[in-house]
Amino acid sequence: MTLSYQTFSHPQAASRFLAERREARLLGGGTILVRRVNEGDISISTYVRLLAPELKQIHVADNTVRLGAGVTMATIAKTPALAFLAPVARSIGGPGVRSAATVGGNLFARSPHGDFGVALLVLDSVVCIEGPEGFNELDLETFFKSRRQLAHGSIVTAVRFRRPMPEDFRFVKISRVKPNGAAVLSIAALLSRTEGHVSAARIALGAMANTPVRAHNLEAALRETALTPREIERAVVSAAADTSPSSDAIASEWYRKAVLPVHLRRLLST
Amino acid sequence: MTKVPVQMTVNGEERAEFVDSGMTLLKFLRDKIGDLTAKAGCLQGTCGTCTVLIDGEPRLACVTLAEDCRGGTIETVSGLSADAELHPLQQALLDHFAAQCGFCTPGMLMAAKALLDSNPHPDRAEVEDALSGNICRCTGYEPIIRAVLSVSGSNVCGDTAERERCDGNK
Numbered sequence: 001m002t003l004s005y006q007t008f009s010h011p012q013a014a015s016r017f018l019a020e021r022r023e024a025r026l027l028g029g030g031t032i033l034v035r036r037v038n039e040g041d042i043s044i045s046t047y048v049r050l051l052a053p054e055l056k057q058i059h060v061a062d063n064t065v066r067l068g069a070g071v072t073m074a075t076i077a078k079t080p081a082l083a084f085l086a087p088v089a090r091s092i093g094g095p096g097v098r099s100a101a102t103v104g105g106n107l108f109a110r111s112p113h114g115d116f117g118v119a120l121l122v123l124d125s126v127v128c129i130e131g132p133e134g135f136n137e138l139d140l141e142t143f144f145k146s147r148r149q150l151a152h153g154s155i156v157t158a159v160r161f162r163r164p165m166p167e168d169f170r171f172v173k174i175s176r177v178k179p180n181g182a183a184v185l186s187i188a189a190l191l192s193r194t195e196g197h198v199s200a201a202r203i204a205l206g207a208m209a210n211t212p213v214r215a216h217n218l219e220a221a222l223r224e225t226a227l228t229p230r231e232i233e234r235a236v237v238s239a240a241a242d243t244s245p246s247s248d249a250i251a252s253e254w255y256r257k258a259v260l261p262v263h264l265r266r267l268l269s270t
Numbered sequence: 271m272t273k274v275p276v277q278m279t280v281n282g283e284e285r286a287e288f289v290d291s292g293m294t295l296l297k298f299l300r301d302k303i304g305d306l307t308a309k310a311g312c313l314q315g316t317c318g319t320c321t322v323l324i325d326g327e328p329r330l331a332c333v334t335l336a337e338d339c340r341g342g343t344i345e346t347v348s349g350l351s352a353d354a355e356l357h358p359l360q361q362a363l364l365d366h367f368a369a370q371c372g373f374c375t376p377g378m379l380m381a382a383k384a385l386l387d388s389n390p391h392p393d394r395a396e397v398e399d400a401l402s403g404n405i406c407r408c409t410g411y412e413p414i415i416r417a418v419l420s421v422s423g424s425n426v427c428g429d430t431a432e433r434e435r436c437d438g439n440k
Contacts, residue, residue, distance in 0.1 A: 003292025004272055005337045027335070031315045034294065034333040038313040047292060047335065074327065094403015095381060096321050096330040180402045 001042055007049045011130035011155050014050045019132040019153025024048050026155055028105030029072065031097055055104075055157060058082070063163045069104025069156045073097070073116065084166045088119040088188070091173040094180055104156040107140075108147065112207035112250050115173050115186045117144070121204040121212045122169075122188035123161040130155045144211040168192050172267050173206075174259070176250060183207040184251040185260060187267050191222070198222050203264075208243040208256060215242045218264070232268045236261040276336045280305065281349025289336055296320045296331035298339075299346060307347035307376045311405075318404030321377035322346050328384040328403070347376045350383070358421045359383060366417040370408035377404045382418045391422050 006024070008014035018024050024046035025033055037044050055070030060081045067076070076082050076089040077098065092101055092115060106116040107127070117140070125140040131154040138146075140159070170189040175181035186206035192199050201222040203215040221235035245256035276293075277286040280303060287302045296313075299305040299322070308331050311317035315333040322331045323345035350357035356364070359382050369375045378401060385392055385400035392400065397418045398411075406414065 002272070003290070005274070005291045005335065027338075030333045030335065030338075031330070034335065035314045037292070038294070038332065047337075049338065090399070093315075094318060095328045095384065095400055096318060096403045097315060099324075099327040099329050100334065178402075179399055 001037075001045065003037070003045055003047065005047045005049065007051055009051050011050060011052055011157050014048055015130050015132055015153045015155050017153075018048055018155070019151070021046060022152065026050065028070065028102040029097075029100030031093070031101050032105055032109060050155065052157075060163065064160065065163050066158050066160045067103045068158050069102060071103050072099060073101045073106075074099045076103075081163075084164070084169050085119060088116055088171050088173075091115055091171075091180060091186075103159055107143070107156060107159075111210050111246065112183045112185075112248060114212060115183055115206050118186050118204045118206035118212040119171055119188045120159055120161065121214060122190045122202045123164065124202065125159050125161040127156055128158040128160065130157050141214055144213070147211070164190055165192075170267050170270065172263060174263055182250050185245075185256055185263065187263060189267060191227075191268075197224050197226050199224075203239070205239070205243060205260070207250075208245045208260060210244070210246070213242055215239045217241045222268070227268060229269065232265055236264040236268070239264055274337060276340055278336075278339045278342045278344055280344045281346060291337065293336045294332055295322070295324075295329075295334040295336050295339055295344070298336040299331060299344075302336075305346050305348050309373055309376055311373065311377075316405070317374070317377070318381065319374050319377040321380045321404060323380055323384055323387075326384070326387060328381050328400075330403075345380065345383070347379050350379065357383075359386070359418070362417040362421045363414065366413045366420065368409055368413035368417040374404055374406040374408075378406070378414055382414075382421075385418070386422060392419075394419065397422075 025044050027033055027047045027049050055068040057068045058071055059066040073089040073092045077086045092098055106114055121140050127138045127140055127143045129136045131151050168190055173186040174184045183206055185208055188204045190202040201219040203218050204212055205215055206212050217238040221238045225231040245253045247253045272291045273288040274291045276289050285303055289298055296308055299308050308322050309319040311319035313332045315330045320331040321328050324342050359379050363369050381401055381404050397415050
């Protein structure tokens with residue numbers, strides 16, 4: 001199979017190129033795309049490398065974080081301003097994967113992968129997209145629901161979110177292979193408390209649907225509780241309604257459904 | 271296929287070749303310049319046996335394009351030992367019987383080197399994390415972890431709790 005490699009300095013030019021060539025794909029870290037080519041995917045014949053420097057930049061200003069889509073997990077893990085995300089980044093594969101895997105690429109990873117996207121979802125992130133129609137922004141939840149319907153040539157250039165209070169953010173990834181195997185499931189939680197009661201709750205789940213999803217029912221059940229064991233026990237059963245896990249080599253649908261309340265309970269009790 | 275020029279430094283030596291566009295770094299190393307130390311295992315970025323260092327970072331050569339490595343500095347197992355003297359990591363793996371079939375060994379060596387280059391005295395958890403992208407079907411990992419810890423100067427069996435666990439494994 002003949003392959004080619006094209007570089008662009010500007011997202012708009014890369015977007016136009018991708019829009020005109022169905023066999024071209026934007027290359028991030030290569031952990032997904034090059035693997036597919038290695039496995040014989042003949043629908044891909046052109047790698048597109050976007051060299052725009054802003055893709056690899058991290059900006060933190062007034063507690064708003066902007067991550068370039070080309071920022072790697074390894075970079076996030078060692079960035080002091082993003083210390084709360086370091087455990088999430090370190091859970092993504094081994095060091096070789098983390099040196100290459102990008103923020104943008106992780107948003108397109110198929111379940112049970114894509115755990116960084118779970119954390120970004122709970123942070124109410126906004127995705128910046130350069131597409132054939134120009135620049136656009138989407139909240140991440142909408143992005144995940146519509147990522148397969150994005151216009152051909154759309155490029156994720158950055159993700160933006162507000163940096164939370166570190167004590168409000170929780171994350172756990174459950175995997176069979178320790179320390180960094182693919183997820184049985186992953187959970188990210190952002191819980192704000194006022195006078196001991198939950199004033200705002202955001203919960204995102206990974207590997208519990210075909211994309212990271214918010215557990216809206218669970219969030220509603222947690223609001224205004226004091227997170228007592230009894231309240232948590234009552235609340236976690238409502239998470240199932242927001243999930244539709246699949247069976248794969250890592251875990252069965254049955255197992256994921258069975259252990260989700262257990263891990264939710266543990267995470268919410270910390 | 272379109273041939274494109276690629277130039278990079280491999281184990282201290284400048285290499286410039288014309289390659290097929292889209293060639294992986296692994297194929298470049300093995301097929302173009304004859305460095306067979308990086309192994310082709312899964313070709314999926316999962317097993318880690320193709321681990322090399324690119325600009326000091328551990329990377330999986332099977333899912334890395336040679337064209338993305340232009341101007342880069344690549345280190346493989348071939349560059350570990352000077353003349354006939356083994357690198358301390360290689361000697362340590364020998365001393366601890368940490369290689370059986372040997373297929374994972376190049377990847378383990380380079381992942382360990384990446385760790386020790388940035389963290390000369392890792393603890394056991396850091397060694398485990400550094401090797402977490404490298405699969406071994408033979409040794410059960412323990413001899414490899416001990417070998418890396420021995421080079422680091424750390425107690426091979428870590429702290430007291432780990433030492434008790436290690437002694438139980440003897």
